[in-house]
Amino acid sequence: xxxxxxxxxxxxxxxxxxxxxxxxxxxxxxxxxxxxxxxxxxxxxxxxxxxxxxxxxxxxxxxxxxxxxxxxxxxxxxxxxxxxxxxxxxxxxxxxxxxxxxxxxxxxxxxxxxxxxxxxxxxxxxxxxxxxxxxxxxxxxxxxxxxxxxxxxxxxxxxxxxxxxxxxxxxxxxxxxxxxxxxxxxxxxxxxxxxxxxxxxxxxxxxxx
Numbered sequence: 001x002x003x004x005x006x007x008x009x010x011x012x013x014x015x016x017x018x019x020x021x022x023x024x025x026x027x028x029x030x031x032x033x034x035x036x037x038x039x040x041x042x043x044x045x046x047x048x049x050x051x052x053x054x055x056x057x058x059x060x061x062x063x064x065x066x067x068x069x070x071x072x073x074x075x076x077x078x079x080x081x082x083x084x085x086x087x088x089x090x091x092x093x094x095x096x097x098x099x100x101x102x103x104x105x106x107x108x109x110x111x112x113x114x115x116x117x118x119x120x121x122x123x124x125x126x127x128x129x130x131x132x133x134x135x136x137x138x139x140x141x142x143x144x145x146x147x148x149x150x151x152x153x154x155x156x157x158x159x160x161x162x163x164x165x166x167x168x169x170x171x172x173x174x175x176x177x178x179x180x181x182x183x184x185x186x187x188x189x190x191x192x193x194x195x196x197x198x199x200x201x202x203x204x205x206x207x208x209x
Contacts, residue, residue: 041107055086056141056145056150056153056154057150059079059082059083059086059142059150060145062076062077062085063076063077063078063082063142063146064076079145079146083139086138086142087135098117099114102117141153141154144156151199152199156200160192161189161193164188164189
């Protein structure tokens, strides 16, 4: 049985600096983060989930000021201005984290450098496409949230539902899984669809009498 190993691709500018690698199976499945500590990996995922779940309510507060932090007579931010500052923050955080992880990588990834990063463009077109799609999606989500309510806009995104379909149809996830797994997956999708439909129905105009 061959031992697991990292297959590194050397950068054409500086062959001493690896820029891509194929991780072993236990890394790909998330079982090996920071060595063998899955708790640290789960903690990072939990923290990222908290951050991701709070950005839409923060935009809601920025545009509607439900906590009345603005002085009387000060107009609220329009959704376009809020989205502009949101994009600036994403850009700053993204650049900072990328530079940090180049020199202090995680999950057994070898160190690299900013120069190697700039000179290796293989596969970057997909990352750029993902960024464009995410930017358009967030912008339209915020505009829809301003018009229909942010809770309804978040529900209509149906991120778990869409990502599950992408994973099954495009990337072949859950292939050769057991019948129990498929049964649980179908129930998960049906319950999520029911929850989205219920939330959308509750977002309609209601009488205040």
